[in-house]
Amino acid sequence: MTKRYDVIIIGAGSVGNPTAYFLSESGFKVLVIDELASSGQGQNKSAIGGVRATHSDPAKIQICLQSLDIFSGWMEKTGTNIGWKKGGYCFPVFREKEEKILKSILPIQKRHGLKIDWIDSDGIKEVVPGINEKELIGGTFSPNDGQVSPLLAAESFTNEAKKLGAQYQYHESVIDLLIDGNKGSLSVNGIKTTKGEYKADAVVNVAGAHASNICKTVGLDIPVNPDSHEAGITAPIEPFLDPLVVDIRPGAEGKTANFYFGQNLEGQIIFCYTPIKIFPGEDRRSTSEFMPIMARRMVELIPRFKNLTIRRLWRGLYPMTPDGVAVVGKPSGIEGLYLGIGTCGQGFMMGPGIGLNLASLITRGAPTIKREVFNLLSPDRDFYSKKKEALK
Numbered sequence: 001m002t003k004r005y006d007v008i009i010i011g012a013g014s015v016g017n018p019t020a021y022f023l024s025e026s027g028f029k030v031l032v033i034d035e036l037a038s039s040g041q042g043q044n045k046s047a048i049g050g051v052r053a054t055h056s057d058p059a060k061i062q063i064c065l066q067s068l069d070i071f072s073g074w075m076e077k078t079g080t081n082i083g084w085k086k087g088g089y090c091f092p093v094f095r096e097k098e099e100k101i102l103k104s105i106l107p108i109q110k111r112h113g114l115k116i117d118w119i120d121s122d123g124i125k126e127v128v129p130g131i132n133e134k135e136l137i138g139g140t141f142s143p144n145d146g147q148v149s150p151l152l153a154a155e156s157f158t159n160e161a162k163k164l165g166a167q168y169q170y171h172e173s174v175i176d177l178l179i180d181g182n183k184g185s186l187s188v189n190g191i192k193t194t195k196g197e198y199k200a201d202a203v204v205n206v207a208g209a210h211a212s213n214i215c216k217t218v219g220l221d222i223p224v225n226p227d228s229h230e231a232g233i234t235a236p237i238e239p240f241l242d243p244l245v246v247d248i249r250p251g252a253e254g255k256t257a258n259f260y261f262g263q264n265l266e267g268q269i270i271f272c273y274t275p276i277k278i279f280p281g282e283d284r285r286s287t288s289e290f291m292p293i294m295a296r297r298m299v300e301l302i303p304r305f306k307n308l309t310i311r312r313l314w315r316g317l318y319p320m321t322p323d324g325v326a327v328v329g330k331p332s333g334i335e336g337l338y339l340g341i342g343t344c345g346q347g348f349m350m351g352p353g354i355g356l357n358l359a360s361l362i363t364r365g366a367p368t369i370k371r372e373v374f375n376l377l378s379p380d381r382d383f384y385s386k387k388k389e390a391l392k
């Protein structure tokens with residue numbers, strides 16, 4: 001007999017696990033399906049764990065403020081350590097060009113209630129001890145942002161969702177959506193997997209880099225295309241760095257748009273850069289150019305990094321949309337289907353906020369943030385009308 005659930009979630013990742021948690025908390029019977037061996041094995045484990053609400057897009061700001069509340073209150077709520085570190089985010093600035101960009105979005109950020117300010121070079125030297133002060137002008141600092149361990153978070157959201165009754169099935173791939181009706185008035189009422197069929201009143205597609213394929217099975221064309229990014233982590237050193245630091249200057253080598261790093265609760269430095277020429281597709285093999293470029297940029301910015309021991313490098317995927325904004329909500333013309341996809345390089349930080357809003361949309365018919373702000377993430381929008389947000 002086909003099993004029945006209130007909600008089926010496709011993908012136990014950065015977005016899927018919090019969604020399962022909040023739906024289960026509301027008393028809904030939830031099934032989570034993932035093709036990999038356990039939770040968080042998709043792109044979730046590629047994230048370096050930066051969590052900030054300091055964006056320029058209002059929807060990202062509101063969603064990430066909710067994520068920050070959830071991450072920072074998680075220990076108190078569940079008794080589980082997910083590596084939350086409230087060290088803030090710091091964007092040091094060395095050129096007028098970047099000063100103008102950052103100062104131009106400060107009013108938007110402040111209007112949305114974010115705690116962020118421009119600080120002078122002395123202030124930056126205090127929050128980033130040992131920073132190379134040559135040409136340092138100042139920068140922004142947002143003390144309420146922070147870091148979380150994506151590995152611990154995936155495990156904890158899964159465990160807490162299971163305690164509330166959610167059922168997880170791994171090694172099972174969703175190959176189709178089950179539907180009622182014809183083109184124009186479709187209703188999704190279940191899924192077909194490599195192991196069987198399951199019915200539900202609602203299906204949530206949070207399948208990350210593969211989300212578009214699932215949309216296509218019901219004729220829905222949502223442009224989420226992955227490109228790959230590399231990252232790494234060092235052996236631990238004495239704690240000295242509170243914030244996650246983002247240097248938005250392009251690199252002198254002509255290959256990097258910006259780079260960022262932080263020190264996690266274990267003392268490890270975790271780092272990543274944004275290549276100028278993107279690598280579309282799903283190739284996750286490490287490149288030989290990443291570490292030499294990264295090492296040079298890091299040691300130039302913080303000379304005391306020169307003796308760090310690199311422990312591990314990896315390459316993962318950003319599920320990108322053309323406008324750089326996530327796709328969250330219910331596409332019109334299709335009942336029973338909800339999306340939380342296309343989160344680009346910010347899916348880990350947006351995950352809990354998206355999960356909370358999707359759960360509320362499904363259980364109460366409305367998101368938790370204002371509808372007009374939530375609609376900026378609409379699956380029905382024109383993905384090509386807007387320029388990408390200035391800060392990724």
Ligand SMILES: Cc1cc2nc3c(=O)[nH]c(=O)nc-3n(C[C@H](O)[C@H](O)[C@H](O)COP(=O)(O)OP(=O)(O)OC[C@H]3O[C@@H](n4cnc5c(N)ncnc54)[C@H](O)[C@@H]3O)c2cc1C
Nearest residue numbers: 011013014015035042043044048050174208316347348349
């Ligand atoms: C190097 C790097 C650094 C990053 N740093 C950060 C950061 O600091 N902060 C931040 O917020 N974000 C960061 N990101 C981005 C972040 O990792 C992603 O945006 C996020 O993990 C996407 O979440 P998701 O839930 O959409 O996808 P995933 O976490 O990949 O979850 C999707 C799940 O769906 C499953 N799935 C897919 N298709 C199917 C199917 N057909 N059937 C069954 N299961 C399926 C997958 O197996 C996967 O587990 C970084 C990414 C990279 C590569």
